[in-house]
Amino acid sequence: MTSKLAPLSASKVKISVRPENERNQPIKNEDLIFGKDFTNHMLTVNWDNKQGWHAPEIKPYGNLSLDPSTCVFHYAFELFEGLKAYKSLKNEKDIIMFRPDKNMERMNKSSDRICLPTFESEELIKLIEELIKLDKDMIPKGKGYSLYIRPTMIGTSEGLGVHTPDKAMIFVICSPVGPYYKTGFKAVSLEATDYATRAWPGGVGDKKLGANYAPCIKPQLEAAKRGHQQNLWLFGPNKNITEVGTMNVFFALKNSQTGKKELVTAPLDGTILEGVTRDSVLALCRENLDPAEWEVNERYLSIDEVKERAAKGELIEAFGSGTAAVVSPIKNISYQSEDISVPLQEGKQSGKLTEDVMKWISDIQYGITEKANWTKVF
Numbered sequence: 001m002t003s004k005l006a007p008l009s010a011s012k013v014k015i016s017v018r019p020e021n022e023r024n025q026p027i028k029n030e031d032l033i034f035g036k037d038f039t040n041h042m043l044t045v046n047w048d049n050k051q052g053w054h055a056p057e058i059k060p061y062g063n064l065s066l067d068p069s070t071c072v073f074h075y076a077f078e079l080f081e082g083l084k085a086y087k088s089l090k091n092e093k094d095i096i097m098f099r100p101d102k103n104m105e106r107m108n109k110s111s112d113r114i115c116l117p118t119f120e121s122e123e124l125i126k127l128i129e130e131l132i133k134l135d136k137d138m139i140p141k142g143k144g145y146s147l148y149i150r151p152t153m154i155g156t157s158e159g160l161g162v163h164t165p166d167k168a169m170i171f172v173i174c175s176p177v178g179p180y181y182k183t184g185f186k187a188v189s190l191e192a193t194d195y196a197t198r199a200w201p202g203g204v205g206d207k208k209l210g211a212n213y214a215p216c217i218k219p220q221l222e223a224a225k226r227g228h229q230q231n232l233w234l235f236g237p238n239k240n241i242t243e244v245g246t247m248n249v250f251f252a253l254k255n256s257q258t259g260k261k262e263l264v265t266a267p268l269d270g271t272i273l274e275g276v277t278r279d280s281v282l283a284l285c286r287e288n289l290d291p292a293e294w295e296v297n298e299r300y301l302s303i304d305e306v307k308e309r310a311a312k313g314e315l316i317e318a319f320g321s322g323t324a325a326v327v328s329p330i331k332n333i334s335y336q337s338e339d340i341s342v343p344l345q346e347g348k349q350s351g352k353l354t355e356d357v358m359k360w361i362s363d364i365q366y367g368i369t370e371k372a373n374w375t376k377v378f
């Protein structure tokens, strides 16, 4: 039925550039604030259920104009992605995108879940490349610096009826960003949260829908009142650990009898966002860690197990993972008003594995080491 609709096609793109004298100039590295400034151009592609995907447009960054009855404003027909482009530290001229195919795959799963149109992943990647090349002078250089890319899709049907949108739009905006932690790592304190639930079985916690995020701010403010930066989201009667804030979460544990170590993260059971960083951490740890010493497991881990193992000295370290920070070390978890202290290296703000994982991933992102099929260089 959908086969008559036009596919998304990068070759149909219409480009209109912002006049040279009206352009924002590149921002100094030290002045970058996450998600505050944007490049000079954006990408938009409209879709409707008669024609399919229209010709993509790359044009000066600017406001969207939408009727107040548009369905995105009322029923949250919105989903997004987050990925980055890096200036290679090896070949000055190269721009590197990290695993964009994974983001496109996830974006299509999100759109399908809320009855928005799917699209040809390769074509959107080509369009994002075009967009980035046009503003390449605004990609900051240096370790920790990158261009954050925010592909978004919204339903643009007008009217208050609740139904499948007959119109939609993809837009992509880009923001030059600096390191998440300006002066190396800064380990965070978490509040284990069981009174509010981020995601549940049969829900949409595994999709990057805007509707998942607004309800998580209030619990974060509650945690902040008690001195903690983020929520450690628990789920179910066993109080299994799911995610931290808007990141996936990893725990390193040691069996004091056998000496064997284990890296654990929650399994993808529909309540966990399928992080590209999570997948990368798992793959690199399975490749780089000695299996005689380490096991890498996707399994349920309850907060009570963490508490017990910490008391026995078996908790080695813990970190969150996501595109913005890559990894974010954890130093403390408050659970039922008691603190579980997470070890850090002597005089440092992270564990050893956290540090290694950061290096393995960022070396690939900045072109220092190569990993087949994980980067798109242009």
Ligand SMILES: *Cc1c(COP(=O)(O)O)cnc(C)c1O
Pocket (backbone or CB within 6 Å): 082, 208, 243, 245, 246, 247, 248, 273, 274, 275, 276, 277, 278, 321, 322, 323, 324
């Ligand atoms: C985006 C996101 C992540 C991390 O995904 P990455 O692809 O690694 O950036 C984890 N959890 C939630 C809830 C997210 O929204």
